[in-house]
Amino acid sequence: MKNVTVKTVSTKSELRDFVRLPRRIYAHYPCYVPDMESDVRDTFSPQKNVELESSDIQPFIAYADEEPAGRIVGIVNHRANKQWHTRNVRFGFLEFTDDNDVSRALLEAVEEWGRRQGMTRIQGPMGFSDLDKEGMLVEDFDMNGSMTALYNPPYYPVHLEQLGYEKEVDWLQARINIPREVPEKYARVARLTREMFGLHTRGLTKKEIYSGYGQKIFQLINLAYAPIFGYAELSERQIDFYLNRYVPLLDTRMLSVVEDEKGGLVAVAITMRSLALALQKSQGRLFPFGWFHLLRALTCQREDKAEMLLVAVHPDYQGLGVNALFFENLIPVYNRLGIRWAETGPQLESNVRELSQWKPLSPRFVKRRRCYTKDLYHTDNKDIQWKKE
Numbered sequence: 336m337k338n339v340t341v342k343t344v345s346t347k348s349e350l351r352d353f354v355r356l357p358r359r360i361y362a363h364y365p366c367y368v369p370d371m372e373s374d375v376r377d378t379f380s381p382q383k384n385v386e387l388e389s390s391d392i393q394p395f396i397a398y399a400d401e402e403p404a405g406r407i408v409g410i411v412n413h414r415a416n417k418q419w420h421t422r423n424v425r426f427g428f429l430e431f432t433d434d435n436d437v438s439r440a441l442l443e444a445v446e447e448w449g450r451r452q453g454m455t456r457i458q459g460p461m462g463f464s465d466l467d468k469e470g471m472l473v474e475d476f477d478m479n480g481s482m483t484a485l486y487n488p489p490y491y492p493v494h495l496e497q498l499g500y501e502k503e504v505d506w507l508q509a510r511i512n513i514p515r516e517v518p519e520k521y522a523r524v525a526r527l528t529r530e531m532f533g534l535h536t537r538g539l540t541k542k543e544i545y546s547g548y549g550q551k552i553f554q555l556i557n558l559a560y561a562p563i564f565g566y567a568e569l570s571e572r573q574i575d576f577y578l579n580r581y582v583p584l585l586d587t588r589m590l591s592v593v594e595d596e597k598g599g600l601v602a603v604a605i606t607m608r609s610l611a612l613a614l615q616k617s618q619g620r621l622f623p624f625g626w627f628h629l630l631r632a633l634t635c636q637r638e639d640k641a642e643m644l645l646v647a648v649h650p651d652y653q654g655l656g657v658n659a660l661f662f663e664n665l666i667p668v669y670n671r672l673g674i675r676w677a678e679t680g681p682q683l684e685s686n687v688r689e690l691s692q693w694k695p696l697s698p699r700f701v702k703r704r705r706c707y708t709k710d711l712y713h714t715d716n717k718d719i720q721w722k723k724e
Contacts (some may be wrong), residue, residue, distance in 0.1 A: 337399045339436045341444045344394040350376065352403040353396045353428075358618070359403070360430050364488060368480035368611045369618060375428070378408075385576040386463035389414040389567075391452065394428070395444045397437050405431030405438065409445040411452050412463060415567035424449030424711070426459035427467070430487075431494070438494040450711055458503055458565075458708040460485060465566045466577060470506045470681055470704030471495070478702060481642055482610045483680055484508070485704065492705065500707035504564050506681030507690065509698040513641075513669045513676055517662060518695040524659035532655065533596040536664040539587055549578045551600050552592070552647075559647040564683060565706075584610075588672065589641065591664045593648075593657055602648040604661040608674070609640040641669060641677040658692050 344353050354372050361367040377383040379394060390412045397405035410425040426445045431437045446457055461469045468485045473492045480486035517525075528534055539548055553574040560566045569577070585607055593602040648657050669677070681704055682689050690700070 337434070337436060339397060339399050339404070339434075339440050341395050341397045341405075341440045344379075344396050349396050350379070350394075353394060353406045356396075356403050356406050356430050360432065360488070364486075366477065366479045367486045368482055368614050371614070371617075378428075385572050388572065389570070390463050393445075393448050395441060397431065397441050399432070399434060399437055404434060405429075405441045407431075407441040407445055409448045410461070410463060411449070411454060412567055414570075415565060418567055419565075422453060422455045424452060424454040424457050425461040426457060427462050427469075429460050429471075429491075431491075433488070433490045435494065435497070439498060442495075442498055442500075446709075446711055455711050456708060457711055458706055461565060461706060464569065464573070465560060465563065466569075469565070470706055472702060472704045473505075474703040475701050479611060481678060482614055483642055483644060484702065492707075495707050498709075500709045503706045503708040505684045505706075506704050507684050507700045508681055508702045509679045509690065509693045510701050511677055511693060511696040511698045513666060513674055514696065515670060517666050520695045521659045521662040521666075524656040525663040528656040528660060532652070534593050534601060534652075534657065534660060536591050536593055536660050539590055539592060541582060541585070541587060544578065544582055544587075548600075549582065550574055552603050552605075553577065555600055555603060555649060556645070556647045559650060559653075563686075586672075588668055589665065591661050593660050600649075601652050602646070602657045602661070604646045604658075604665065605644045606641050606665065606677070607644060608672070609638045609642050609678075611640070612638060639673055639675040641674045643677055643679040645680060654688060 342349060344350050354375050357367075357369060361369070379392070381387050390410055392411075393409040395407050395409070396403060397407075399405075406428060407426055407430075408428040410427055411423075412425060415421070416423055424445065426442065429441070431441060442457075449457055459469075460471050461467070468483065470485060471492055472485060472487050476489050544552075550571075553569055557568045561568065585605070589606045589608070591604045592600060595601055646658065646661065678701075679693075681702075684690070684703075
């Protein structure tokens with residue numbers, strides 16, 4: 336019988352094992368798209384991760400007979416708990432070998448850590464904010480992953496359900512082929528929306544984004560996403576953090592905003608060419624050659640897939656056909672850039688309005704992923720085996 340021990344990550348060697356563990360887990364899973372290992376490492380640096388200002392975290396690493404076998408991070412997002420009037424501990428960065436003792440030990444470690452923080456419920460996989468990857472894949476394990484969503488082996492949800500975790504919410508992703516022409520329904524609705532509300536689309540330059548328009552975009556996201564499951568309003572510092580991190584990756588031709596007659600921001604759609612194949616070739620490492628694959632993906636435009644990262648519409652304009660303006664604007668752009676198909680980010684299955692907007696494009700709804708939850712009952716369980724060293 337294997338000896339399974341869970342430790343809080345406190346040394347350089349434990350952090351190295353934490354960061355590198357996916358190399359072992361996914362060695363035989365060709366659909367997996369890795370995170371950059373440098374990004375995972377930076378997650379735990381207060382100097383590099385502004386999210387730590389409003390969240391407490393605790394990373395754990397599991398060893399089976401002294402070999403790295405699993406990892407997990409406990410997250411208490413104080414801003415989200417205050418906003419939603421909850422006492423939730425989240426778990427994220429969950430990876431483990433197909434060993435029930437390992438998965439149980441990891442989740443029990445976060446459950447106990449959460450109890451000690453005064454939490455009454457655990458949920459996940461979730462990140463610090465709604466802009467992080469969230470939701471465990473429960474279907475379509477044979478489809479290639481993406482840079483913005485989690486991928487995991489089929490045995491992950493089986494382990495969680497055996498441990499008493501239940502569905503809280505599910506997300507779906509829409510996969511569409513890019514048509515040669517804007518569908519008539521979108522063209523008609525876009526025309527009516529312009530005439531009735533005086534709206535228009537426009538592009539942005541990176542200079543405009545850095546000069547203040549980026550702040551306006553995230554303020555709109557805060558407003559539009561406020562009612563969405565688990566969302567916590569981003570602070571000014573968090574907004575600056577995300578702008579500096581992601582704007583350099585954007586091709587602004589694939590970004591579209593909707594304004595009113597006075598130039599007020601009404602809606603934004605942020606999309607980009609997929610970096611999934613480049614990340615797979617890089618194996619999550621910039622050096623020695625990972626930088627080359629990422630640079631080529633950003634500059635040579637070889638990938639024919641777009642990732643629709645997010646759409647945010649001001650609450651006063653939701654349900655009024657604003658999204659049709661994005662389709663009218665972006666479909667010709669995709670054709671000029673050689674984009675043949677696209678995939679949205681995860682969308683809540685309960686958000687019928689959001690999902691129904693794709694109907695004229697004959698979408699496939701794929702890659703169901705799930706947030707699991709479990710009540711935490713306070714206990715004096717002495718069998719939990721995790722160490723702080």
